[in-house]
Amino acid sequence: MSGQSGGEEALPKLISEVQDDEFRTALEQHLSQARAEVERVFELLGEEPSAERCLGFEGLKAEHEKMVEETSDDLIDAVDLGAAGRTENYEIAAYEGLRRMAKAMGDEEALELLDSNLKEEKEALRTVDKIATRISNESANKAQPDRDRGAQSIADGNDRRAARRGSQRERGASFPRRAV
Numbered sequence: 704m705s706g707q708s709g710g711e712e713a714l715p716k717l718i719s720e721v722q723d724d725e726f727r728t729a730l731e732q733h734l735s736q737a738r739a740e741v742e743r744v745f746e747l748l749g750e751e752p753s754a755e756r757c758l759g760f761e762g763l764k765a766e767h768e769k770m771v772e773e774t775s776d777d778l779i780d781a782v783d784l785g786a787a788g789r790t791e792n793y794e795i796a797a798y799e800g801l802r803r804m805a806k807a808m809g810d811e812e813a814l815e816l817l818d819s820n821l822k823e824e825k826e827a828l829r830t831v832d833k834i835a836t837r838i839s840n841e842s843a844n845k846a847q848p849d850r851d852r853g854a855q856s857i858a859d860g861n862d863r864r865a866a867r868r869g870s871q872r873e874r875g876a877s878f879p880r881r882a883v
C-alpha cells in the first residue's frame with residue numbers, strides 16, 4: 704500500500720537515475736504494479752486514495768539522496784539497488800503487519816488482497832537482489848584486469864629489483880678484482 708509505505712512515490716525519480724536496462728524495466732513494471740495495488744486497496748475500502756506522510760520512508764529517501772551526492776556516476780546503479788532493496792524490505796514489513804491485523808480481525812477479503820501485495824513486494828525484492836548480484840559481479844570482473852595489471856606490475860618491479868641486485872653483486876664482485 705504505497706499510501707502507507709510511500710516506497711513508490713520516489714520510484715519515478717529513481718527510474719530517471721538508473722543506467723542499467725534490466726533494473727530500469729523492473730522499476731517501471733513495479734511502479735505500474737504498485738499503482739494498481741493502491742487502486743485495488745482503495746476500491747476495496749470504498750475510499751479515494753490520498754498521499755500520506757511516512758516518516759520511515761522519508762528517512763530512507765534522505766539517506767539515499769545523501770549517498771547519491773557522495774557517489775560517482777558509475778556506482779549510481781549500485782546505490783539505487785541498495786535503496787530499492789531497503790524500500791522493498793520496508794514495504795514487506797509494512798504489509799506483513801497489515802496482513803496480521805486483517806487476519807486477527809477475520810477480514811478475509813483484505814487478507815487476500817494484502818497477501819497478493821505482499822507476494823508482489825517479495826517478488827520485487829528477489830528481482831532487485833538478482834540484478835544487484837549481477838551488477839556486483841560485473842563490477843568485480845571490470846576491476847579484475849586492473850588487479851591483474853597491479854599484480855603484474857608488482858611482479859615486474861620485483862624482477863627489475865632482483866636484476867638490479869644481481870648486477871650490483873656482479874659489479875661488487877668485480878670491484879675488488881679491479882682494485883687488486
Ligand SMILES: [Fe+2]
Pocket residue numbers: 710711733737790791794824827
Ligand atoms: Fe515495492
